[in-house]
Amino acid sequence: MFKTKSQNRVDTVFVLMIFCGFAISVFLVLILGGSTYQNMNDISQEGQSERIVMSYIRTKIRNIDDVTVGQVDNTTTLELKEHLAGRTFVTIIYLYDGWVREHFHELGRDIRLGDGVPIIDVDALDFEAIDSGLIRVSTNHGDMIILPRSGRQGGLLVG
Numbered sequence: 001m002f003k004t005k006s007q008n009r010v011d012t013v014f015v016l017m018i019f020c021g022f023a024i025s026v027f028l029v030l031i032l033g034g035s036t037y038q039n040m041n042d043i044s045q046e047g048q049s050e051r052i053v054m055s056y057i058r059t060k061i062r063n064i065d066d067v068t069v070g071q072v073d074n075t076t077t078l079e080l081k082e083h084l085a086g087r088t089f090v091t092i093i094y095l096y097d098g099w100v101r102e103h104f105h106e107l108g109r110d111i112r113l114g115d116g117v118p119i120i121d122v123d124a125l126d127f128e129a130i131d132s133g134l135i136r137v138s139t140n141h142g143d144m145i146i147l148p149r150s151g152r153q154g155g156l157l158v159g
Contacts, residue, residue, distance in 0.1 A: 049122050050141040053100050056119065057093060057137050058146060064091075067148040069129040073113055078127045078135070081107065092116070095125040 057078065061067050066081035070092070077094040088107040093100065094116065101116030128136040130145070137144045 049120050050139045052120055053122055053125065053139060054137065054144050056100075058144065060091070060093065061135065061146050061148050065148065067135065069127045069135060072111065075113055076127050078137075093119075095122065098123070100125055 060080060061078075064080040064082055068079045068081075070077045070079045072092065072094065075094050075096065077092040080091040080093070082089055082091075089104065090107050091102060091104045092111070093102050094113065095101070096113045096116060099118040099121050101113070101118055103111055103113075103116035105111055122139060124138070124140045126138040128138070130136050133148060135146050135148065137146065
């Protein structure tokens, strides 16, 4: 049987509608997939930053004998003291404006937290001195308990 011109137009319009529906579906899947990928990438990057911070702090603590937890301007700090050329120097590690920072200075000098060298950006970092000289380092992704080098043992990863 032969189709009339109006039937051909209906068929053409129907095929075009199906094609447009398919194209819109593909476009939406690509947009949603890209958004999901970006969210997963952001989460992965955040976790990687936290792991780098933990490794950095563990290395710093293992290289110094005199490690304490202190306070500067209501900010908890990790203080690493070392003796060089007959003088005592302190490296403090702390969180300020979303950045883990390090500040190296001679003991007794006044410091400003904003003057520290930014190391890496993270959401949370806290230090706590606990039993027997152990130090707990906490981030959003877990805690690490470290026995400083003078105790001759390494760090323990908790939770």
